[in-house]
Structures are given as structure tokens and as C-alpha cells.
Amino acid sequence: MKVTFEINGAEKSVDVEPRTLVVDLIRTKLGMTGTHIGCDTSNCGACTVLLDGRPVKSCTLLAPMLEGKKVTTVEGLAAGGKLDAIQVGFHAEHGLQCGFCTPGMMLVGKALIEANPHPTEDEIRWGISGNICRCTGYMNIVKAIQHAAAANAAENTAGVA
Amino acid sequence: MFPAAFDYIAPGALDEVLSLLSQHGDDAKVLAGGQSLIPLLKLRFAAPVIVVDIGRVDGLEGVRRENGHVRIGARTRHRDVESASDLRGTLDVLLDAAPLISDPLIRNMGTVGGSVCHADPAGDWGAVMLAVGAEFVVKSAGGERVLPAAGFFEGPFTTGLHSDEVMTEIRIPVGAGRSGGTYLKLERKVGDFASVAAAVHVVLGGDGRIATAGIGLCAVGAHSIKATAAEAVLAGQEPTDAVIAEAARLAGEAAEPKADIRGSAEYKRDVARVFVQRGLHTAINRAQGAAA
Amino acid sequence: MAVDTTEAAAASEAARQAMGGIGVSLARKEDARFIHGQGHYVDDVVLPGMLHMVIVRSPHAHARIKGIHSSAAMAIPGVVAVVTGELLAQHKLAWMPTLSGDTQAVLATDKVRFQGQEVACVIAETKYIAEDAAQLVTVDYEPLQAITTPQQAIAPGAIVIRDEKEGQTDNKIYHWEAGDKDATDAAFARAAKVVSLETFYPRCHPSPLETCGCVADLDPVTGNATIYMTSQAPHAHRTLFAIVAGLPEEKIRIISPDLGGGFGNKVPIYPGYVVATAASLLIGRPVKWIEDRTDNLISTGFARDYYMDGSVAIDENGKFIGLRVNLLSDNGAFFADAQPSKFKAGLFHIVTGSYDIPAAHIVANGAYTNKAPGGVAYRCSFRVTEASYFIERLVESAAVELGQDPVTTRLNNFIQPEAFPYKSASGFEYDSGNYPGAMKVALDMLGYDELRKEQAEKRAKGELMGIGVASFTEVVGAGKGKDYDIAGLRMFDSAELRVHPTGKAILKLGVKSQGQGHETTFAQIVAEELGIPASDVEVREGDTDNTPFGLGTYASRSTPVGGAATAVVARKLRDKGKIIAAHLFEADVADIEFAKGKYNVKGSPDNVKTIQDIAFAAYTNIPDGIEPGLEGVTYYDPPNMTFPFGTYLVVVDIDKGTGQVKVRRMVAVDDCGVRINPMIVEGQIHGGLTEGFGIAFMELITFDDEGNCIGSNFMDYLIPTAWETPRFELGETVTPSPHHPIGAKGVGESATVGSPAAYVNAVIDALSHLGITNIDMPITSDKVWAALRSKGVTE
Numbered sequence A: 001m002k003v004t005f006e007i008n009g010a011e012k013s014v015d016v017e018p019r020t021l022v023v024d025l026i027r028t029k030l031g032m033t034g035t036h037i038g039c040d041t042s043n044c045g046a047c048t049v050l051l052d053g054r055p056v057k058s059c060t061l062l063a064p065m066l067e068g069k070k071v072t073t074v075e076g077l078a079a080g081g082k083l084d085a086i087q088v089g090f091h092a093e094h095g096l097q098c099g100f101c102t103p104g105m106m107l108v109g110k111a112l113i114e115a116n117p118h119p120t121e122d123e124i125r126w127g128i129s130g131n132i133c134r135c136t137g138y139m140n141i142v143k144a145i146q147h148a149a150a151a152n153a154a155e156n157t158a159g160v161a
Numbered sequence B: 001m002f003p004a005a006f007d008y009i010a011p012g013a014l015d016e017v018l019s020l021l022s023q024h025g026d027d028a029k030v031l032a033g034g035q036s037l038i039p040l041l042k043l044r045f046a047a048p049v050i051v052v053d054i055g056r057v058d059g060l061e062g063v064r065r066e067n068g069h070v071r072i073g074a075r076t077r078h079r080d081v082e083s084a085s086d087l088r089g090t091l092d093v094l095l096d097a098a099p100l101i102s103d104p105l106i107r108n109m110g111t112v113g114g115s116v117c118h119a120d121p122a123g124d125w126g127a128v129m130l131a132v133g134a135e136f137v138v139k140s141a142g143g144e145r146v147l148p149a150a151g152f153f154e155g156p157f158t159t160g161l162h163s164d165e166v167m168t169e170i171r172i173p174v175g176a177g178r179s180g181g182t183y184l185k186l187e188r189k190v191g192d193f194a195s196v197a198a199a200v201h202v203v204l205g206g207d208g209r210i211a212t213a214g215i216g217l218c219a220v221g222a223h224s225i226k227a228t229a230a231e232a233v234l235a236g237q238e239p240t241d242a243v244i245a246e247a248a249r250l251a252g253e254a255a256e257p258k259a260d261i262r263g264s265a266e267y268k269r270d271v272a273r274v275f276v277q278r279g280l281h282t283a284i285n286r287a288q289g290a291a292a
Numbered sequence C: 001m002a003v004d005t006t007e008a009a010a011a012s013e014a015a016r017q018a019m020g021g022i023g024v025s026l027a028r029k030e031d032a033r034f035i036h037g038q039g040h041y042v043d044d045v046v047l048p049g050m051l052h053m054v055i056v057r058s059p060h061a062h063a064r065i066k067g068i069h070s071s072a073a074m075a076i077p078g079v080v081a082v083v084t085g086e087l088l089a090q091h092k093l094a095w096m097p098t099l100s101g102d103t104q105a106v107l108a109t110d111k112v113r114f115q116g117q118e119v120a121c122v123i124a125e126t127k128y129i130a131e132d133a134a135q136l137v138t139v140d141y142e143p144l145q146a147i148t149t150p151q152q153a154i155a156p157g158a159i160v161i162r163d164e165k166e167g168q169t170d171n172k173i174y175h176w177e178a179g180d181k182d183a184t185d186a187a188f189a190r191a192a193k194v195v196s197l198e199t200f201y202p203r204c205h206p207s208p209l210e211t212c213g214c215v216a217d218l219d220p221v222t223g224n225a226t227i228y229m230t231s232q233a234p235h236a237h238r239t240l241f242a243i244v245a246g247l248p249e250e251k252i253r254i255i256s257p258d259l260g261g262g263f264g265n266k267v268p269i270y271p272g273y274v275v276a277t278a279a280s281l282l283i284g285r286p287v288k289w290i291e292d293r294t295d296n297l298i299s300t301g302f303a304r305d306y307y308m309d310g311s312v313a314i315d316e317n318g319k320f321i322g323l324r325v326n327l328l329s330d331n332g333a334f335f336a337d338a339q340p341s342k343f344k345a346g347l348f349h350i351v352t353g354s355y356d357i358p359a360a361h362i363v364a365n366g367a368y369t370n371k372a373p374g375g376v377a378y379r380c381s382f383r384v385t386e387a388s389y390f391i392e393r394l395v396e397s398a399a400v401e402l403g404q405d406p407v408t409t410r411l412n413n414f415i416q417p418e419a420f421p422y423k424s425a426s427g428f429e430y431d432s433g434n435y436p437g438a439m440k441v442a443l444d445m446l447g448y449d450e451l452r453k454e455q456a457e458k459r460a461k462g463e464l465m466g467i468g469v470a471s472f473t474e475v476v477g478a479g480k481g482k483d484y485d486i487a488g489l490r491m492f493d494s495a496e497l498r499v500h501p502t503g504k505a506i507l508k509l510g511v512k513s514q515g516q517g518h519e520t521t522f523a524q525i526v527a528e529e530l531g532i533p534a535s536d537v538e539v540r541e542g543d544t545d546n547t548p549f550g551l552g553t554y555a556s557r558s559t560p561v562g563g564a565a566t567a568v569v570a571r572k573l574r575d576k577g578k579i580i581a582a583h584l585f586e587a588d589v590a591d592i593e594f595a596k597g598k599y600n601v602k603g604s605p606d607n608v609k610t611i612q613d614i615a616f617a618a619y620t621n622i623p624d625g626i627e628p629g630l631e632g633v634t635y636y637d638p639p640n641m642t643f644p645f646g647t648y649l650v651v652v653d654i655d656k657g658t659g660q661v662k663v664r665r666m667v668a669v670d671d672c673g674v675r676i677n678p679m680i681v682e683g684q685i686h687g688g689l690t691e692g693f694g695i696a697f698m699e700l701i702t703f704d705d706e707g708n709c710i711g712s713n714f715m716d717y718l719i720p721t722a723w724e725t726p727r728f729e730l731g732e733t734v735t736p737s738p739h740h741p742i743g744a745k746g747v748g749e750s751a752t753v754g755s756p757a758a759y760v761n762a763v764i765d766a767l768s769h770l771g772i773t774n775i776d777m778p779i780t781s782d783k784v785w786a787a788l789r790s791k792g793v794t795e
Ligand SMILES: Cc1cc2nc3c(=O)[nH]c(=O)nc-3n(C[C@H](O)[C@H](O)[C@H](O)COP(=O)(O)OP(=O)(O)OC[C@H]3O[C@@H](n4cnc5c(N)ncnc54)[C@H](O)[C@@H]3O)c2cc1C
Pocket: A041, A042, A043, B029, B030, B031, B032, B033, B034, B035, B036, B037, B038, B039, B054, B074, B075, B100, B101, B102, B103, B106, B109, B110, B111, B112, B113, B114, B115, B116, B117, B118, B122, B123, B124, B125, B161, B165, B166, B167, B168, B191, B192, B193, B194
């Protein structure tokens, strides 16, 4: 069946079997391999994408559910070659090791600070608790998200001034 | 892991959904948030011929107050209950339970109605609905029924819902009187289903006595359990430590847990008791602090 | 003046940062691709004409195969082949050797011996078709009794699991001893006190977030075999592939691209790799096989599963004088532990730990069970974790029985700083250490004495709080090659360094990062040694055609061995640079000095040639009789292992009503010798402390009586999220390794090795006054509740 949606700002129309999982659609059909698969039971968040701005698990979505929606993947983070604050934060704070959870973590982090620009450490830990990282122990992921929040805040102040 | 093949349709109108369901019967599956159904499809534990997505039907979402009820559209996401902060003071138990369901990402998709219809014995909303005395509005091509939560849950993944029916709304009565509630959940980590959980909702009368108490237990039986004996022992009583302890004891007895990797039956029963005891204290404190 | 000094200091600090040598927390060079979503993992490899493979697995733990029916599967359009053991047997591939000298079924022919064992493989045009068809492969089984514990396995009359093995009449695998029995018996005979502990380190799983998989691409025309695979040891795997599959080694190219974690899980060779490779050869098209999570958890390298009991003999002064340990190991259906071949229980004999125990005797027995094979070292150096856990738990028991603070017991028995190099009773030579030093830093950071006071007050009120101590010592960085090998391949490692004419360099290594940041750390070693900024050093790993032979990354060996190789090869080039510098300066080589990337003639420090000048000259202006170029390769065989250590302290609060344990604080003081990139080192420690936390409190693979695996997906195999994970407080001491070229020891695993005992000791410390002496991991709330209720404690 045909499904039409927006991904990283570009409209796409694809022909898929209804049973196609969104993660597979993105990885195989669209060739964007930054969205990963870490489990079969919707527990790990390696497959996280933003659906109309909210983080969801793309392994637990059927392709036809995307009809008319907006999807953001890790490939959509850097706009016009400029890194998103969340990407800068992850690099600066050593928020990644093997990088497998990183796309999901960054997307969750970005959505989190958009909804709550000044999160506490508890709020960050709670917010990323649907995503597993096997490498970092989360300490630096928390810092990375704080880093991005601070950078956004600084930019907003600069914009006002 | 991928589902077996199926047909998919996402009607724009409820009538269309209902006629598809009456046409396909057991071959059809309603899809709401998909956070229980899709994992089952992937594991091939479910293999419907046709999936009917209700995601495009208008009017199934939102939390509203109307005519002495809080009305929750069946397709309201867990996340949107979590942020319905004006329920604080009226239905604390909902606000406390919502953030403990699965994880933040699942809560962005999963729906209250989906959870209730799915009737996982370890699903959190079941116990909450029993505690607050909810009613479920269900529709089929043949008409509408309103089913009380008590009696709705019949066994693991089995309810009073017929295969041609769709749940459209959950209604929770909110009467006069000061109320308080809470939800306590033992989980092994975030994203885990409950090992044991208890939902408590108390309404105090003008005299400071307990007017009604609702207690729902999760994951300690074949379905969500309403601890009626415990509720009864509280009704009309002064909220003393002794009464609370007795109610908690009765709630523990109402539990019918099975031993598994999470612990022995005795363990789960005792945690149910402990949670109901703690929950009643919190609920009563909150109710006493609340404005009438 | 003062201003000048500060300015000079600032300038020199800026230069240090720009160079990015040892000690600089350089942001990682490899990050760019990952934060853009451009990491390249095996599942991202797509080749033209690529087929997809799915494995059909046994639902039974033990059963005889009566027949396999694949016609229904073959009938589905898009199915290309169904491979069975029978087909493989025709190519002599039904069985393969394991890393511990046993054999393992690639696809079962006679019996299945664990639930999840590989029985058939479906190969199809798409993953969807392969999965649909796999459902239609039916197998007739005659179920046999399943053996799920090593105790059952070695009991007389137990059904023999490996009945296909010539001469195998029971389920015993090995008997192995270390240390000195007589000396140990003598010590126990004169002991004033003997303290014993029986404990079980349950089966867990490394479970990297990326599962295992491969894309095998065998070209029928050229005979070239390119295999993209999740490999922590690509060179060793190439050689093993040559041996297993009989492929000519010069035609095999293993490419291990970005790995989404490894933790030991990607050390062994799994049946899926072998079948995909054979299938690609037979079909003539590339074949991709990617495990799903259940495949990964139920069939690939598990960890631990050690039953340990032992005693410490203590003299009248509270000194440890002897240690006895008995070990019974559950190795699953095939003895496929990844470990040096001489040592049947890995390096478990490091079990004397940080303590000066003059006599020790270790007895280890291994047994077959109907469980998945492949005891790997989950973020650990060959069973060091089990050893460290045992001794740190036993010392806790000793402290309780002696009525001492556990810190006192440790301080009384530590190997003292002046005793290094220290020869342990079980045969290791510890390179360096300062155990009381690390302990003191940790106690200060925690505010230990205050917390003990708080604990006493809480206890008086009936509240449960505990402080756990662990002072671990690890042994990492295998070999030397003479003593340590994997399947006969000696455990050296390699580095090849080429400085280009423009002074930029490329470093190629035999080790393989799984997220440890090699592209940064190893560039920093070159920066330190040669003075080429780390940003100008490109690091390559994982492609056997383009890197020198090495044994790979596990057992914390990259820095101790590969890092040493890097320093040594850089020094070789530095020396060659001196010859070139002498030529440029028209001076004598003996008069050339080198510091921080600059050469000068003794006495004229201001007239310098930079390493970049020298590199250019190496290709443009080389003295007669000297080979052009600035390039070298080193195979480094370490003279000894390194011995990282540290003290971990944990504070827990326990809920009496539910038995839930909350980790309030976790202080970790690590000494891994010289830290190359402190930021990366800390990241490694954070990760290890989290895995240690998971192991202590939730990670578990277990089996029911029929051998059904419980813990076969992430619903049941529990991995901590950010919410449960404690907030770690890190400290450090630095005791360099005397034999390592830059004094580094390796740190990837210390925290997983050392922390489980600290967490468990904290729980036991909260409960020991009630007479509770042990709870086996994972410490779940129901176990704590049961222990409390057994002592009459309730809410
Ligand atoms: C990893 C993970 C962890 C989870 N943890 C928890 C937890 O801790 N607690 C908890 O309560 N839940 C948990 N869940 C389940 C989650 O809350 C689901 O969202 C919920 O159970 C189902 O809601 P849904 O909207 O996704 O329903 P779907 O998956 O779309 O449907 C579930 C079932 O209900 C039926 N159905 C759905 N909506 C209707 C309707 N309106 N009328 C009639 N039938 C309908 C469907 O046909 C299907 O059979 C978890 C899920 C996952 C994947």
C-alpha cells in the first residue's frame, strides 16, 4: 500500500506491505541507517525517532501509521550542515561510546529540552529511561543533554540581547 | 522480527470501523497505539487477517470534565493523562499511575483504552479503573453499552468486550467530598510491567470518615483485582491506623498471585498488603489536605 | 614576573591541549560519524544481490532429531535455500572447533543440546520472506531429559549430553588445579579461625546493544571471501575461518566495521557466521545474517555461571594465611569458553586478590549442561570477575566473623606498596600497586566514618542501611605469548605507523574498538611519543587486509598490548628521525636530541627541525644508505600482565516492606596506571560500574527444569536504565605499570570486575547484624524480603 509522510522535512511516498515496521522502512527502503535495532520487544529505544515531535519507538510502529505524519531521524538533526546543540553536547561531554544508542538518545534529549528547557538531572534521567545505553553508564549522557540545554539557553539570551 | 502479513485499513469514521469489525469478526484486530498489539504481531503470537487502525477516527482523544464525570477518550495517550495536571486533588491515582506505565516513549503512543481492552493482568490501568469505579463506553454496529470496570476484567487478556466492539470512552465519577489517592508499583526497572501494584482512591465524608474507598490490585491474579472486602471494611470508618492495617491485610488476602521469576506468591501478597497500607495513608492524608 | 609565569603556563597548557598527548581529555575523533547517524555497523552493509538468512532454533533443551522438513518453506516464493546439518556434513562443516579445544555443532545433526541451538537456516530474498519460511520448517524431536545445573550433570548416572564424543562417558569437561595444596593444608591446620563462603555467580550475558551478525560475500570467480562481521578479534577470526572452513587464508578478508559494543560477546565464532559463509559460497551471492535479540541472548557467549565455595585461614593476629577455593563451572553444551588454552578456568586463580595470602589452592571442575555454550568474559579478563567477586565477598564474611570493620580487615591484609613486584601464591607476578592508598582516597571521598555513625543511628531505629567495600585487583593485558594464547595464537599485538611526507600519520592496529575510543586514545600515544598532534593521526582497525595481525580487543588488552606496540613503533620512528635530523643538521646522530616533536643538536635548543620537517625529508632528502620513508611496524609481546586495582564503596538503603534496595552512593577509586585520555577512562569506568550494577541487581539468564531459557529478551533480561543507575563519584590514584612503555594498565573492565562485590557487600552489611551472611546475585527485592522475613523483620 502507499504511504505518504514527511521525513526530515522532505515529503516521501512509498509503497510498502502493511506489516512493514517503520524502523525497517527507514533503514531498508529509505537507506537511512542511523536508526538502529537493538531488541524485538520494544525495550531498548535504539530505534527512536520523533513522530510529530514526540519520541517513539519505530520498531513498534507500522509503516501505514505514518500517513500524513512528520518523522525526524538522526539524519535530520544537523540542519544545513550546522550541528544541533544536542549533537554538540554529546561530542563535548563524551556522551557516546559505541554510538549505537546515540541517535535515539540524541532525539529523546532534543525532544526533552524542547518541552522542558531547564531540566533537572532527575528529569533527564526519567526522560531517557526508555532508552538503553550499554556503554556509558548514562553519566555523560545526562551531561550532554545539560550541555545542549545550556547552549540553547545561551543562544536564546543572545537572541534577545 | 517481523509480523506475518495482514491487511490494514484506517477508516476516518467510527461507523466504518464498526462495520468492518462486524464484517470480519475474530479475523480483525483494532489497532490503537499499537504498543501491545505490534509486539504481539512481531512475535507472531497474534496473526489477524485485517488490522483496523482507529487512529484516524475523530473524537476519541482527550480528558474532559462533564456532568460529574471525568471522561477520557479511549485513544488518549498515557502521556496525555500524565500531563492532565488538573486531575490533581480529584483523581490523584491517575496522575500517579500514568508516569509509572512502561517508559516515556511507549507512553507517547500507548493509549488508555488500548491498555484497558488489552487487559494484561499486569497492566496498570485496570487496577486504577477498578479503584476509581470507572465505566467503559463501548460501541458496535448494533449500539452502545456502558460496562462498569468491576466485572469487566475476566481473565488474562479477556474482558467483557465483544470482538465487534470498540471502546470509545472511559467515564470516572467524581462526586462531592474530599478525595485522595495514589498508585504504588513494584517494578524491577523502568519499562518493566508491575511485579505487584496497588491503586488506592479514597473519598472522605464531611465528618472526616471514609465515605468510600476503592482499591485495585495489579499483577497478583489472572486479571486486575478489586479488593472489595478491604474496601468494605473501610467504608464509613474513621481512618485509624488499625482500620487501615486491617484493610491492607484483607487486600493482601484478596491477591491471588503466582510464584515466578519476580518472587514467591507470599512475597507478592505481602507487598500488596504493604502497598495498600502505605497507599491508604497517603490517600487519606491527601484527602484530608484537599479542599472539599 | 608573576603575570609572565601565568601566561607562560597558559601558553604551555594550550600547546599541550593542541598536541593532545597523554593526559589530555581530548574530545573523541570518532564521534563525528556517530552523531550524524553515519556510524557503519554490520547491519548497515548492503551489497548487490544480497540474501538474508534466518536461523531455525531448537525449542528443546535436549532432544534427538528425528527429521527436518523443509519442503513447505522451500515452496514460498523468494526462498533460495534451507540449509541443514546434513548438508553441512557433506562439506565437513557440521561441527567446528571451539576456542577451548572442544567441538561445537554448527547445525545440529544428531541431537539438540540446548534450547535455541541452531538446527537449520533459511536463506531468502528478503528478511520478511526468510522469517515467514522459517516458521514453516518443521523438525521432529524426541525429547530427552534436560540437565540444567552442573551438580546434576556430574551426579552419577546422569544422562550423557556429549554422547557423540569419542570416549566421553559422563558430563565432566575438565579438572584443573592451581597453587600449592600441601602448603595450603598446612596453613589451615595452624589457623586460629577459618571463615567460609559458598556463593554462586549466576549466568549473565554481555548483550551489547548491537547483536552479532555478518554479511558473507564469497566471489565464486575470484575465490575472494569478504566477511563483514561483528568481531572483536578480526585477525584471529580470519585464521580460524581458514581452519574451520578450509578457505585459503590469503583470500579471506574480515572487515569488522563499527561495533555497537562487544563486552566479550563478539569474541567467539558462532554457527551463524559459518553457515552464512558456506551459503554464500554455495549460492554465489552475498548472505546477511543478523541476530535478533533473542538469538543473541539464548545462543551466544554467556558469562559466569560459576559455583564457588572456599575458606580463608586466619591466624591469631587476624592475618590471612591460606585460601582454598573450589569451583564448579557450568559450561553449557559445548566447552567454548574464550580463554587462554593453558588455563581451563581462565585467570580465576587471581583469586587471592589484593591480599598477601602466602598459601592458596584452587580446584576447578567444568561440566556440560543443556544450556548455551560459550563462557565469555563479559567485560572481564578471563574469569577475573568471578575470582574478584569471591575473594571480596569472602573478606566481607571474614570481617563479620572477626567482628571488625571491613576496612580494617582489608588494611590488615593488603599486599603492601613496598612488596611489589609481588609473587602471588597462585603464580602471578603483580607489577605494581598501592592498595591502602586507593582505599584512603575512597574513604575520604565517601566520608566513611560519618556514614558508619549514621548507620548505627539508623540501625537503632530499625532502619536498614549498608556500606559495601571492595578492593579489587585485576590481571589484564594478556600475554605474554609464551603463556597465553587463544587457540594456539600467541597473545601479542601489533601497530603499524606511517608518517606521510606532510607530517600527518596513519596508525593501523591489530586490536578493535567496540566503543572504547581507540581512534582518539591511540592517536594520543603517537602525539605523545612523536609530537604529531593527535588530530593529525588517523587510526585504522578492523580490516584484516589493511591492518597488522593482532589478537583483538577483550580482556582489557588494547592499551596494555596494542598501546605498548604503538608507543614502541613511534619510538622506532623517532629514532629513525634522529638519523634524518643528523643529516639535515650535518651533525652526529649521537648529538641529536628529541623532545615534543622537535629535534635539535645538543647545545643548540633553538635551532630545531620538527617531526614534520623530518617526515618531509624522509621522502625528499634522505641520507645515503638509509631506507626512505618514515614507517614501521611492531609486534609487541608483553613481558607480563598489568594489574589495575581500586577501591569501590557503595551505600545502600533497604525498604523493609518490599525488600527493595536503593543505591544511595557509589564511590569508585581506580588505579589503572597512567591515564592516556582521562575523559575516556572515566567513561569506561561509568560503563563498567553500570554493568556491574546490572549484574548485582538484575541481569540474569536462568532456566526452568526443562531447560527453557528465562531471560531470552529485554523484557526478562533486565538492563538498567538511567533511572535505576546510581550516580557515580569517581576518584583516582596513579601507580604506573613498571613494564609498560607508558605505564598504562588497561581500564575497560575494572569496574565490572570490582563493583558487583561492592554492591553485594553493601546489602550484606545492611543485613549482617540480623545474621544474614549471603544473598546470591542478582539481589532482587524478593530475595531480600525473604531473607528479612526469615529473621522475623517485617513492616
Ligand atoms: C516495553 C513495554 C512496556 C510496557 N509496560 C507497561 C506497563 O508497565 N504497564 C502497562 O499498563 N502497560 C505497559 N505496556 C503496554 C502499553 O501500556 C500499551 O500501550 C497498552 O497496553 C496498549 O495500548 P495501545 O493503545 O498501545 O493498544 P494496542 O496495542 O493498539 O492494542 C492492544 C489491544 O487492545 C485492543 N484495543 C485497543 N484499543 C481498543 C479500543 N479502543 N477498543 C477495542 N479494542 C481496543 C487491540 O485490538 C489489541 O488487542 C508496555 C508495553 C511495552 C511495549
